Amino acid sequence: MDISTLISSSGRLQLSAAESKIPWEELAFSQRMLENHLSQDDDWASRRQIVIEQQVGWIARQLLVGARTLDIGCGPGLYTHLLAERGYCCHERCNSDPHPTPEIRSRG
Secondary structure (H helix, E strand, C coil): CCHHHHHHCCCCCCCCCCHHHCCCCCHHHHHHHHHHHHCCCCCCCCCCHHHHHHHHHHHHHHCCCCCEEEEECCCCCHHHHHHHHCCCEEEEECCCCCCCCHHHHHCC
16 A cells, blocks of 8 residues: 555554454553664664664655654654654654553653
8 A cells, every 4th residue: 555545545444353463552562562662682673773863864865854744653753753853843643552651752
């Protein structure tokens, strides 16, 4: 599905039976996922910081100064945070984690 189809879709996307078994509502699961996202040991959940910085640099070169960005499925907001530091107006849309940690909440 391309981004235009996703944006123009009038219905909500439905999770498959396998996807709906992910325990997003459990605090311990959310905390483990955050640890995985912030880990610098591998690129399993999120890329390592050095890779994210390179990718954000590329993204920033594609955007106009002061552009607005939307990060869908943003996880802990690692890209959004760096883009905001560069002066971009960033918005996140992630409904997967009903228990954001204080670190994530502090980012706004």
